[in-house]
Amino acid sequence: MSLCVIAECVALPGQHDRLRTALEAMIELSLDEPGCLAYQPYIDPNDPARMVIVEEWTGPQALAEHFTTPHFRHVEQVLGQILAQPLDIRKLIAAPAT
Template identity: 70%
Template sequence: MSLFVIAECLAAPGREDRLRTALEAMIEPSMGEPGCLAYRPYADPNRPARMVIVEEWTDAAALAEHFTTAHFGHVREVLDLVLAEPMTIRRLTEVPDVATGPVGVSAPEDH
């Protein structure tokens, strides 16, 4: 089951371009890592200082390995200089299919 990561960043005033450049530089090396299925930064059109990275990894071990790479170490150093607040990272997994339907909804009964 894939592991999805949503990382939210807020650039300090005047550091928006540096944040964008740093996150875009992470795409190619991250996508080259075993276990990386997707890695894409997005900008908030209403607040240019806010960027979100959406990632998909094969599992938690692949993500843990990502955190040990040289390119992640470099971006962490850059983020320490350009962020207005600590980055927020959310780890998510898919909700498994349930044969009876969505949670809290009963399957229709045959009469």
């Protein structure tokens, strides 16, 4: 069972380029982690200050380990300086087939 994560970010005014750069820097590093199946940031075409990251992990343990990596800790510090509101993280699992 994989775990899908949707994380929404809203940058402070004038910080959307910094947000995009920070999230793009996470792509390759995250995909290299064991347990990361997908990691892709998306920009809202109507509001460049709003971005969503869609991730897929092999399970909760892989995601928990992601949160301890140096690159995640770094981006967490950057986001703390540039987000207009706290990061909104949603965790989803596939619904069983009926």
